[in-house]
Amino acid sequence: MIIEIIEKHQPVTGESIADKIGLTRATLRPDLAVLSMCGLIDAKPKVGYFISNKKNNKDIFEKLSAIKVSDIKSVPINIGESTSVYDAIVTLFLENVGTLFVVEKDGLKGVVSRKDLLKVSMSGGDLNTIPVSVIMTRMPKIIYCTENESILDATEKIVENEVDCLPIVEISNNGIMKAVGRISKSNIAKVLLEISK
Secondary structure (H helix, E strand, O other): OHHHHHHHHOOEOHHHHHHHHOOOHHHHHHHHHHHHHOOOEEEEOOOEEEEOOOOOHHHHHHHHHHOEHHHHOEOOOEEOOOOEHHHHHHHHHHHOOOEEEEEEOOEEEEEEEHHHHHHHHHOOOOOOOOEHHHOOEEOOOOOOEEOOOEHHHHHHHHHHHOOOEEEEEEEOOOOOEEEEEEEEHHHHHHHHHHHHO
16 A cells, blocks of 8 residues: 555655554554565655566565565464453563463454553552453454465555454364464564564
């Protein structure tokens, strides 16, 4: 979407791009940096962003489109609904992740982020007695992707929903979602760095 806007209105400022998408300039800054790093766009101070004339732009886009979420996924870090907020915070730090998936026998039940845990920690309650089921994001509000989606699809979902990580799910015939992986901004950044080199 960013590239389409730049193609149509170039040169265009970051603020103008953000207005057209309905986001803040600060939210778009990492995306614009990645697109610049990959050589898809260029920028001139006090002028704005424009499409780069580098020959490899199409190659980079094709490479990114060909990479599936399953190629770069990380192991999901799962907890149960009865896990205390305190234990979830400990798990978050021990596993060095920003998002935990709440899973029971019948599949993915919820997602708990750093922000969720920070909010409840600031409330002053006893973190050992509050289960994560009270604070988690539940279906149908969970944003997820499947293994056959491209990393561009996953990136779009991450940016549009302003989240750090998505569960990668496998959906059974009876609609049960099993968390089979996770994809984060870090996974995507590593791929972009590899391609840019």
